[in-house]
Amino acid sequence: MTNPAMIDLEAVKLTNAQMAWRAAQDIEDGAYVNLGIGLPELVAKFQPDGREAIFHTENGVLGFGPAPAKGAEDWDLINAGKKAVTLKPGAAFFHHADSFAMVRGGHLNVAILGAYEVAENGDLANWSTGAGGVPAVGGAMDLVHGARRVAVITDHVTKSGAPKLLTRCTLPLTGVGCVTRIYSSLAVIDIAQGRFVLREKVAGLSVEQLQSLTGAKLHIEAPVTDLTAAQVA
Amino acid sequence: MTNPAMIDLEAVKLTNAQMAWRAAQDIEDGAYVNLGIGLPELVAKFQPDGREAIFHTENGVLGFGPAPAKGAEDWDLINAGKKAVTLKPGAAFFHHADSFAMVRGGHLNVAILGAYEVAENGDLANWSTGAGGVPAVGGAMDLVHGARRVAVITDHVTKSGAPKLLTRCTLPLTGVGCVTRIYSSLAVIDIAQGRFVLREKVAGLSVEQLQSLTGAKLHIEAPVTDLTAAQVA
Amino acid sequence: MDKSIPSLAQAVADIPDGASVMIGGFGGSGAPIELIHALIDAGPRNLTVINNNAGNGHVGLAALIAAGQVAKLICSFPRSADPRVFNAKYLAGEIDLELVPQGTLAERIRAGGAGTPAFYTPTSFGTDLARGKPVAEFEGRSYVQERWLKADFALIKAEAGDVMGNLTYRMAARNFNPIMAMAARTTIAQVSRIAPLGSLDPETVVTPGIFVNRVVLAENPAQEEVLNRQEAVYP
Amino acid sequence: MDKSIPSLAQAVADIPDGASVMIGGFGGSGAPIELIHALIDAGPRNLTVINNNAGNGHVGLAALIAAGQVAKLICSFPRSADPRVFNAKYLAGEIDLELVPQGTLAERIRAGGAGTPAFYTPTSFGTDLARGKPVAEFEGRSYVQERWLKADFALIKAEAGDVMGNLTYRMAARNFNPIMAMAARTTIAQVSRIAPLGSLDPETVVTPGIFVNRVVLAENPAQEEVLNRQEAVYP
Numbered sequence: 064m065t066n067p068a069m070i071d072l073e074a075v076k077l078t079n080a081q082m083a084w085r086a087a088q089d090i091e092d093g094a095y096v097n098l099g100i101g102l103p104e105l106v107a108k109f110q111p112d113g114r115e116a117i118f119h120t121e122n123g124v125l126g127f128g129p130a131p132a133k134g135a136e137d138w139d140l141i142n143a144g145k146k147a148v149t150l151k152p153g154a155a156f157f158h159h160a161d162s163f164a165m166v167r168g169g170h171l172n173v174a175i176l177g178a179y180e181v182a183e184n185g186d187l188a189n190w191s192t193g194a195g196g197v198p199a200v201g202g203a204m205d206l207v208h209g210a211r212r213v214a215v216i217t218d219h220v221t222k223s224g225a226p227k228l229l230t231r232c233t234l235p236l237t238g239v240g241c242v243t244r245i246y247s248s249l250a251v252i253d254i255a256q257g258r259f260v261l262r263e264k265v266a267g268l269s270v271e272q273l274q275s276l277t278g279a280k281l282h283i284e285a286p287v288t289d290l291t292a293a294q295v296a
Numbered sequence: 297m298t299n300p301a302m303i304d305l306e307a308v309k310l311t312n313a314q315m316a317w318r319a320a321q322d323i324e325d326g327a328y329v330n331l332g333i334g335l336p337e338l339v340a341k342f343q344p345d346g347r348e349a350i351f352h353t354e355n356g357v358l359g360f361g362p363a364p365a366k367g368a369e370d371w372d373l374i375n376a377g378k379k380a381v382t383l384k385p386g387a388a389f390f391h392h393a394d395s396f397a398m399v400r401g402g403h404l405n406v407a408i409l410g411a412y413e414v415a416e417n418g419d420l421a422n423w424s425t426g427a428g429g430v431p432a433v434g435g436a437m438d439l440v441h442g443a444r445r446v447a448v449i450t451d452h453v454t455k456s457g458a459p460k461l462l463t464r465c466t467l468p469l470t471g472v473g474c475v476t477r478i479y480s481s482l483a484v485i486d487i488a489q490g491r492f493v494l495r496e497k498v499a500g501l502s503v504e505q506l507q508s509l510t511g512a513k514l515h516i517e518a519p520v521t522d523l524t525a526a527q528v529a
Numbered sequence: 530m531d532k533s534i535p536s537l538a539q540a541v542a543d544i545p546d547g548a549s550v551m552i553g554g555f556g557g558s559g560a561p562i563e564l565i566h567a568l569i570d571a572g573p574r575n576l577t578v579i580n581n582n583a584g585n586g587h588v589g590l591a592a593l594i595a596a597g598q599v600a601k602l603i604c605s606f607p608r609s610a611d612p613r614v615f616n617a618k619y620l621a622g623e624i625d626l627e628l629v630p631q632g633t634l635a636e637r638i639r640a641g642g643a644g645t646p647a648f649y650t651p652t653s654f655g656t657d658l659a660r661g662k663p664v665a666e667f668e669g670r671s672y673v674q675e676r677w678l679k680a681d682f683a684l685i686k687a688e689a690g691d692v693m694g695n696l697t698y699r700m701a702a703r704n705f706n707p708i709m710a711m712a713a714r715t716t717i718a719q720v721s722r723i724a725p726l727g728s729l730d731p732e733t734v735v736t737p738g739i740f741v742n743r744v745v746l747a748e749n750p751a752q753e754e755v756l757n758r759q760e761a762v763y764p
Numbered sequence: 765m766d767k768s769i770p771s772l773a774q775a776v777a778d779i780p781d782g783a784s785v786m787i788g789g790f791g792g793s794g795a796p797i798e799l800i801h802a803l804i805d806a807g808p809r810n811l812t813v814i815n816n817n818a819g820n821g822h823v824g825l826a827a828l829i830a831a832g833q834v835a836k837l838i839c840s841f842p843r844s845a846d847p848r849v850f851n852a853k854y855l856a857g858e859i860d861l862e863l864v865p866q867g868t869l870a871e872r873i874r875a876g877g878a879g880t881p882a883f884y885t886p887t888s889f890g891t892d893l894a895r896g897k898p899v900a901e902f903e904g905r906s907y908v909q910e911r912w913l914k915a916d917f918a919l920i921k922a923e924a925g926d927v928m929g930n931l932t933y934r935m936a937a938r939n940f941n942p943i944m945a946m947a948a949r950t951t952i953a954q955v956s957r958i959a960p961l962g963s964l965d966p967e968t969v970v971t972p973g974i975f976v977n978r979v980v981l982a983e984n985p986a987q988e989e990v991l992n993r994q995e996a997v998y999p
Contacts, residue, residue: 093530095739115530117693117739121866122790122939125737126693138792138989139937145791145844145989152727153530153693155737156935158942158970159790159816160643160874163867167644167885168711170739191892197818197851198863199843200893205867208886209644239890326765328974348765350928350974354631355555355704358972359928371557371754372702378556378609378754385962386765386928388972389700391707391735392555392581393639393878396632400650400879401946403974424657430583430616431628432608433658438632441651442879472655636880645871646902648883667881667911676902697967732932733968 070276075267076219076248081292084109086175086216086246090116094172095165097121097206099189100144103175103216109295117153119171121202123162126154143202166202166209174210176203178217178245180232183279185242185254187215188234200237207238219247219276226278228252228259249273251290258282263290303509308500309452309481314525317342319408319449319479323349327405328398330354330439332422333377336408336449342528350386352404354435356395359387376435399435399442407443409436411450411478413465416512418475418487420448421467433470440471452480452509459511461485461492482506484523491515496523531692533723533744537567540717540745544568544682549577551638551709552590553685556582556609557753559702561686561719562589564747566763568684569593575600579638579680581631581705583607583615586757591615592764599624603678605631611757630658633675635708641679642711642740649674683713686750687736690720691727694741695734703735710740719747766927768958768979772802775952775980779803779917784812786873786944787825788920791817791844792988794937796921796954797824799982801998803919804828810835814873814915816866816940818842818850821992827999829853836860838913840869846992865893868910870943876914877946877975884909918948921985922971925955926962929976930969938970945975954982 077085083105090096090106092114098104107129110116119125120142127148131137136147165171180188187207190200207213220226228245245252250273251263261281264273266289274281310318316338323329323339325347331337340362343349352358353375360381364370369380398404413421420440423433440446453459461478478485483506484496494514497506499522507514534540541564544550550568554560569592578599583606584591591614593599602624607615618624629637630652640648649672653659663674685706687696696718698706710716718741769775776799779785785803789795804827813834818841819826826849828834837859842850853859864872865887875883884907888894898909920941922931931953933941945951953976 117530119739120936122793122936124731124936125739126731137935138987139794139935141791141793141936145793150731153691153695153729153738154731155695155729155734156731156933156938157734157737158938159866159870159940160943161737163870164639164643164711165737165739166867167871167887168642169644170711186890195855197842197847197854197861199841200863200865201841202866204865204891204893205887208889209867236891350765352974353701355558355701357701357966358974359966370700371752372559372700374556374558374701378558383966386926386930386964386973387966388930388969389698389703389966390969390972391703392631392635392705393708394972396635397874397878397946398972398974399632400636400652401877402879403946419655428620430607430612430619430626432606433628433630434606435631437630437656437658438652441654442632469656636878640883643871645883645885646905646907647900648875648880650880665882670881672881700967730968732935733965 070272075265077265077292080105080295082216082246082248084292084295085251085290086214087111090173095119095170097171097174097210099176102177104144106175119165121162123157123159124154126151163205166205169209169211171210173212173214174206175214175216176206178215178227179234180227180229181215181242181245182229182232183254183259184257185240186232187237187242188232189237191235193234203237207241212243213241214244214246215242216246219249226276229278249276260284261287263288265290303501303505308498310498310525313338313528315449315479315481317525317528318484318523319447320344323406328352328403330404330407330443332409335410337377339408352398354395356390356392357387359384396438399438402442402444404443406445406447407439408447408449409439411448411460412467413460413462414448414475414478415462415465416487416492417490418473419465420470420475421465422470424468426467436470440474445476446474447477447479448475449479452482459509462511493517494520496521498523532694532742533692537563537745537747538570540564540743541567541571544571544573546573547575548573548682549680551579551680551683551713553704553706553709554580555704556585559686559704559706560589560753561684562751562753564684564717564719565589565593569596569764574598577601579603579678581605581634582609583612585609585753586611587614587762588756589753594618594624601625603627603629605629605634628658635705637675637678638708638712640677642708645677647674647676678712680713681715683709683716685710685716685718687718687720689722689724689729690718690744691724691729693726694738694744695729696736696741697729697733698735707736710736715742716740717743719745719750721748721750767929767977768927772798772980772982773805775799775978776802776806779806779808781808782810783808783917784915786814786915786918786948788939788941788944789815790939791820794921794939794941795824795988796919797986797988799919799952799954800824800828804831804999809833812836814838814913816840817844818847820844820988821846822849822997823991824988826850829859834859838862838864840864840866863893870940872910872913873943873947875912877943880912882909882911913947915948916950918944918951920945920951920953922953922955924957924959924964925953925979926959926964928961929973929979930964931971931976932964932968933970942971945971950977951975952978954980954985956983956985
């Protein structure tokens with residue numbers, strides 16, 4: 064199932080930075096947030112003015128800030144992606160069991176993760192492509208069942224144009240029924256009562272076109288607004 | 297069953313301090329030790345020269361020392377008996393879950409507790425007299441299943457002369473099969489394979505007399521030596 | 530972000546009738562006397578209180594019980610130098626007691642904070658306190674299944690706190706406070722000192738701010754032990 | 765009491781073939797490179813290693829694996845910038861892998877240290893990593909039963925340590941080190957600095973000495989990240 068309408072997605076879709084910007088708009092002031100490795104990490108750059116989220120990293124830091132200048136890295140101060148970070152005032156260090164007590168105990172307001180596939184029942188697959196090679200899971204399975212809100216940020220379709228938003232996941236699951244919002248490159252979609260509920264879509268696509276790029280039915284419960292994002296990079 | 301032989305126990309029995317002294321002789325250098333409230337606390341006073349045990353208290357201190365001078369108490373620095381204590385070099389503070397991780401995780405070398413009753417199968421009853429009133433358990437049930445060695449320090453008989461060392465406990469249990477050594481006012485008794493094994497007894501009593509004061513059979517596997525204690529107070 | 534609250538009264542104002550409230554402290558050490566007294570002033574009733582003890586004398590938790598606000602107490606050791614307030618209520622059948630071994634109490638609270646609904650422990654196996662609880666064998670030894678313990682509110686006492694809720698404690702006054710901070714929906718910390726943001730060393734923060742919702746200053750806090758030696762009575 | 769050991773070689777000398785060994789660190793931060801290299805020199809084989817990762821480059825854990833000393837690895841994330849040593853062994857079937865979600869790994873280790881033989885967690889429910897594990901429902905939600913994890917030895921890295929084994933850490937290099945210290949029969953800590961007894965503030969000790977058996981000085985310890993940028997190879 065590849066892009067049946069031959070839509071020029073490159074022309075209408077959000078950039079990675081724009082997706083991250085959009086996700087950042089939903090993070091309330093004072094929220095405790097865990098951002099997955101890769102694309103989700105970009106979200107930290109786009110906190111709206113006047114709001115301050117506190118970022119948690121599995122390896123035992125709360126309140127870290129952006130990467131230091133090149134050459135100024137301290138390799139004892141890294142995030143879960145093993146990138147060097149800095150500290151903000153009010154930061155704290157703790158060990159791994161305490162760190163995951165924060166995750167599992169429901170203390171994080173939101174976790175934003177990447178995805179291979181998301182299903183309309185909220186299932187997420189983001190840790191294994193099912194192929195051979197070396198499997199690795201990290202903290203994703205903990206985050207999806209721990210954070211109070213689990214959101215996904217992802218391209219709407221795969222590189223080959225196949226939907227990533229599906230009726231049921233085909234790849235090994237990270238968690239069941241855990242995702243409640245998807246920030247895709249084309250839309251913002253909530254997951255409620257086992258259904259995809261379309262909230263926002265890019266202006267350059269019709270609902271029908273978006274549906275054709277989605278592997279499960281998009282429900283509409285209220286007017287769908289334009290998905291707009293600042294011109295960010 | 298009260299002192300059938302009308303033995304003058306006051307003349308032969310160890311004082312509380314002497315019982316504590318005897319128990320202290322078995323604590324190796326560098327041992328981590330938890331002492332129950334009351335009589336067992338006395339053990340700390342009698343560490344043999346050249347040995348240093350580290351004392352743990354449930355409420356989150358490792359490496360505490362004797363009581364401060366009267367008037368110099370800091371009521372944030374107390375032991376499980378809520379008595380003011382002092383700190384030795386190398387002490388550490390921690391919270392209650394970490395404190396009981398030490399207890400339950402098998403990190404204490406020895407816990408020495410008081411007893412209402414001890415049975416030959418190692419069962420201990422030391423938290424409830426079974427009567428009315430307000431029940432209270434504290435950390436005893438954790439200590440008996442956590443410390444690597446659980447010893448009891450107790451008068452050999454009750455105030456009315458009834459045996460406290462029994463075939464089976466009659467009072468509500470603190471733990472099952474947990475005690476391995478008893479320091480009584482008349483004897484040192486090991487518990488092994490569900491039997492009391494007499495190791496030491498006060499010189500003023502015959503084995504038969506001691507047996508008459510004991511509610512279960514005393515086994516003898518090796519020469520019984522005299523239970524002697526320094527003249528301590 | 531500023532979690533500081535201007536007054537003790539405001540800090541506890543929304544604790545309703547019927548709430549479950551964890552209260553830190555071991556005996557008097559680490560007991561948030563000022564917050565408890567504010568709770569007495571506020572007056573909610575029918576509370577379930579989780580504390581290691583059951584109060585001492587006529588201040589703090591004992592005074593809260595005396596005021597008739599506590600319907601149930603979950604604790605390990607309801608005995609103290611002067612437990613008459615709790616004892617009288619208990620023997621009169623006016624307060625429920627759930628007695629929990631101290632390590633089980635601590636671990637249940639930590640489990641509540643860490644998202645662990647149940648765990649196994651050897652503690653209490655074969656005793657009256659294990660009655661009705663599932664038992665399982667692991668590696669040849671028997672264990673009792675215990676459940677997590679959470680609460681609507683936690684009242685805790687810390688030494689220093691910043692506006693983000695990062696806390697340090699003082700000596701053995703730490704005890705149950707850090708784990709109760711983890712296990713309550715709303716954690717209210719009284720601190721002897723407000724630390725300027727950034728002044729607490731991230732290495733020595735004991736309770737990271739994520740576990741704390743409100744920070745309120747209670748300078749020169751009372752010690753239950755000292756109050757009781759003065760035979761103080763609240764209110 | 766003096767838990768200090770004069771040399772890294774002596775500190776690991778009694779780790780036998782077939783031992784289970786927890787190794788602290790998250791990636792390179794907090795990885796006890798010097799102790800691992802001493803273990804390579806000592807040469808025991810058929811080890812079961814517990815670590816969050818699977819080594820990076822050709823130093824530390826990667827070098828231990830390359831030396832053929834590791835029969836099984838228990839970890840959450842055997843991927844890194846340069847995982848070629850582990851990958852080759854794994855794909856050749858020369859090393860076993862038990863993949864564990866990171867929080868489950870941490871909690872299983874903490875459970876091992878705290879005497880909790882089993883606990884329940886929502887993590888991994890309904891996934892391939894829960895296969896064969898007991899499942900139970902609490903308050904309407906499904907949970908997976910996980911078992912404790914203990915080891916014969918733990919090799920950990922700390923910042924300062926005294927002769928009683930009290931330890932502090934440095935920033936995010938803390939990670940798995942404090943909980944592994946709790947979960948091993950023999951815990952061996954390399955420290956960047958030996959602190960005079962009494963100089964560590966009891967309030968800021970992260971790992972109390974009760975969890976530590978040996979302390980060995982490794983001044984100016986290497987950072988895996990730095991070594992790998994230098995393309996270092998051990999031995």
